[in-house]
Amino acid sequence: MAEIHETTLPGVGIRHDFETKAGDRLGVISHHSGRRDLLIYDRYDPDACEFVIQLADDDSRALSELLGASKVVERVQNLQQTVAGLTIDWVPVRTAWDCTGHTLAELNIRARTGISVVAVIRDGETFPSPGADFRLQGGDTAVVVGTPEGIRKTFAIMQGG
Numbered sequence: 001m002a003e004i005h006e007t008t009l010p011g012v013g014i015r016h017d018f019e020t021k022a023g024d025r026l027g028v029i030s031h032h033s034g035r036r037d038l039l040i041y042d043r044y045d046p047d048a049c050e051f052v053i054q055l056a057d058d059d060s061r062a063l064s065e066l067l068g069a070s071k072v073v074e075r076v077q078n079l080q081q082t083v084a085g086l087t088i089d090w091v092p093v094r095t096a097w098d099c100t101g102h103t104l105a106e107l108n109i110r111a112r113t114g115i116s117v118v119a120v121i122r123d124g125e126t127f128p129s130p131g132a133d134f135r136l137q138g139g140d141t142a143v144v145v146g147t148p149e150g151i152r153k154t155f156a157i158m159q160g161g
Helices: 057-067 071-077 109-113 148-159
Strands: 005-009 013-019 025-031 036-041 049-055 087-092 116-122 125-128 141-146
Touching: 013 036, 036 057, 049 057, 087 148, 109 116, 109 148, 141 148
Parallel strands: none
Antiparallel strands: 005 013, 013 025, 025 036, 036 049, 087 141, 116 125, 116 141
C-alpha cells in the first residue's frame, strides 16, 4: 500500500498525496468549505500540478465509490475549521467561468452569499482587500471568507450557476 502524506494547509484544509507504483504523484486538497481538488502532479516537477480537477460533493462521492471509500475519506469529511463561524477558501477563477472579466461590484457576491473576497492572487502577486472595481481574470485565485454554504453558493455564481 502506498504511503499517504498529509499536509495541513492553514486557512485552506488538508492535502493528502501519494506516489503510485508507476511513479505518478496524486493528491487531494479537502477545503474547509467541503470542496475537493484532485491534483495530478507533473511527473518531471514534483512541486507543480499538471492538472487540478475540482470536485463537487457529488463528484467526490462518486469517485470515492468507484475507488472504494477509505478511512482517509471519512476523516476528511469530518474536517471543519471554523473560527467564529467563518471559513476561508481559495477559489481558482477559470477563463470559461461567468465571473471572468467582471468586477466584484458587478458580481455582487457579498450581497448574494454573505461571502467577502478578502484578496485576489494573480500571477503570484496578492491584491489584498480588492475594491468593488477590481476585475477578475482567468487564472486568478479569489480568497474568500464566510460560511461553508456561502462559499458553495459563491462557487456556483462565479462558475455561472
